[in-house]
Amino acid sequence: MVARTVSAVTLDRTASDSLPARRLLLVHAHPDDEVIGTGATMAHYVSTGAHVTLVTCTLGEEGEIHVPALSQLAAAEADQLGGYRLVEWERACAALGVTDHRMLGGPGRYRDSGMMGLPTNQHPRAFWGADLDEAAAHLVEIMRELRPQVMITYDANGFYGHPDHIQAHRVAMRAAELAGPDAPEKIYWTAMPLSVLRDGMEAFKESENNPFADVESVDEMPFGTPDDEIAARMDGTDHHAKKTAAMRAHASQIPDNSWLYGMAGDFGGEFMGVEYYTLVKGERGPGEGPHKWETDLFAGLDLDGS
Numbered sequence: 201m202v203a204r205t206v207s208a209v210t211l212d213r214t215a216s217d218s219l220p221a222r223r224l225l226l227v228h229a230h231p232d233d234e235v236i237g238t239g240a241t242m243a244h245y246v247s248t249g250a251h252v253t254l255v256t257c258t259l260g261e262e263g264e265i266h267v268p269a270l271s272q273l274a275a276a277e278a279d280q281l282g283g284y285r286l287v288e289w290e291r292a293c294a295a296l297g298v299t300d301h302r303m304l305g306g307p308g309r310y311r312d313s314g315m316m317g318l319p320t321n322q323h324p325r326a327f328w329g330a331d332l333d334e335a336a337a338h339l340v341e342i343m344r345e346l347r348p349q350v351m352i353t354y355d356a357n358g359f360y361g362h363p364d365h366i367q368a369h370r371v372a373m374r375a376a377e378l379a380g381p382d383a384p385e386k387i388y389w390t391a392m393p394l395s396v397l398r399d400g401m402e403a404f405k406e407s408e409n410n411p412f413a414d415v416e417s418v419d420e421m422p423f424g425t426p427d428d429e430i431a432a433r434m435d436g437t438d439h440h441a442k443k444t445a446a447m448r449a450h451a452s453q454i455p456d457n458s459w460l461y462g463m464a465g466d467f468g469g470e471f472m473g474v475e476y477y478t479l480v481k482g483e484r485g486p487g488e489g490p491h492k493w494e495t496d497l498f499a500g501l502d503l504d505g506s
């Protein structure tokens with residue numbers, strides 16, 4: 201019998217060749233980040249037949265608990281919140297139609313570090329203290345398996361400065377360096393245009409549950425990107441109901457009276473269903489409007505045989 205040897209690279213290629221032509225990878229820090237920042241985008245691409253893979257880096261063990269009946273699960277009590285949020289995360293993914301969801305290094309490998317500067321940052325498994333190349337290697341393995349053309353993660357400040365978000369950015373970008381030919385061709389960072397922030401401040405001015413109550417100007421906020429630096433506007437308004445349902449799955453983190461629901465009420469699909477990105481790797485595809493914002497993250501890619 202003729203021995204047939206197939207190189208590991210060929211095997212890898214075979215694995216991704218059986219997947220849809222468009223493959224999107226998202227790297228987030230905690231359960232609930234996926235829906236808050238990118239839920240409509242994920243639902244949109246699932247609905248259009250792309251393969252969507254969510255990698256979340258921690259179980260969110262150090263989170264607040266907004267459901268009183270669950271208060272004993274807190275880190276300082278039974279320390280079971282991580283396991284509970286894992287179930288919330290699975291339910292949220294189901295609401296968005298995302299079936300490929302993975303914890304970086306497996307559930308519990310990296311622990312929620314808590315807010316910047318807290319003693320929990322020093323926990324032996326805190327994601328903030330993870331070895332960068334070791335953590336990135338878990339993501340490289342996924343890139344080799346799937347060969348995603350597009351990846352979404354956070355900017356260098358983790359969008360708002362949380363240590364796990366900063367570390368998720370660093371690990372995702374390091375993995376893209378190490379993955380070579382299997383690295384995403386386009387890399388986006390989540391972003392919020394200053395014009396949308398200003399509109400939000402205006403919309404909430406009279407609201408009792410105003411997330412902008414303590415700021416005079418959007419320039420005081422840790423996030424906000426000039427409109428001409430935004431590369432893509434993903435309109436997933438057709439899926440805003442899925443995003444809302446996915447948020448409700450994260451009830452321990454997102455209370456019923458959250459301003460997020462208030463914003464949805466005022467803006468409806470416009471706020472819940474529209475998500476923005478800067479492009480930090482790859483060529484910008486054709487776009488629309490005054491800033492030529494892309495409306496498809498795969499725009500400009502040659503997907504034949506990729």
Ligand SMILES: CC(=O)N[C@H]1[C@@H](O[C@@H]2[C@H](O)[C@H](O)[C@@H](O)[C@H](O)[C@H]2O)O[C@H](CO)[C@@H](O)[C@@H]1O
Pocket residue numbers: 230231232233236260261262263264312313314315362453
């Ligand atoms: C959206 C997000 O990243 N949430 C994180 C964050 O949660 C904040 C934290 O509980 C803080 O104490 C609150 O004041 C703030 O309102 C929350 O957004 O940090 C948590 C701990 O690391 C994390 O579990 C949660 O997912």
Ligand SMILES: [Zn+2]
Pocket residue numbers: 229230233362365
């Ligand atoms: Zn987070």
